[in-house]
Amino acid sequence: GENVEQHPSTLSVQEGDSAVIKCTYSDSASNYFPWYKQELGKRPQLIIDIRSNVGEKKDQRIAVTLNKTAKHFSLHITETQPEDSAVYFCAARKTSYDKVIFGPGTSLSVIP
């Protein structure tokens, strides 16, 4: 089955700097890659997603890139703010009816 790896497990950045989180997946049939932000004790919130027919997608300070050949995808957060501090999960899914498999997560701390 699908296996999603994620690095780094923890990341500390100064406010205003950029943060990059990288993920790899194993199943070449996966074609949808969402990113979730989870604050302590709360549900994961979808922040951005990318489909396999797209190489890059941007939404304000957040961007995601996908290299389907290498089975890599990355999350980029620019101009980080303290409220960006949370755990971020990458994930992969094959079809719209299929299960979402999560990476192990990255704990991001933005230092004011």
Add this chain to the structure above:
Amino acid sequence: GAVVSQHPSRVICKSGTSVKIECRSLDFQATTMFWYRQFPKQSLMLMATSNEGSKATYEQGVEKDKFLINHASLTLSTLTVTSAHPEDSSFYICSANPRQGATDGYTFGSGTRLTVV
């Protein structure tokens, strides 16, 4: 937007008892829902896929007789933790795709914090 309601949000139970967790899609129909478990500082691990009108599909290593899933309607799936033990203490969370057939992200319930004493 699509809302998934999950109840209870917190529950404390004694070892050996059973606990039922409900997951409802409030403004859409969900033929499929997913149940995850999350231990502290860990990722969401898929337990099972709940299918309306048929048996759930369990992930490897998940005991189907211990974690009973019922998906009796298009808006309700339930997870029952039977004969709970302290090691079952965890955050249980459900999710559903509000647009079956579309490639949008799943919506999550608010989760249930289960503590077995």
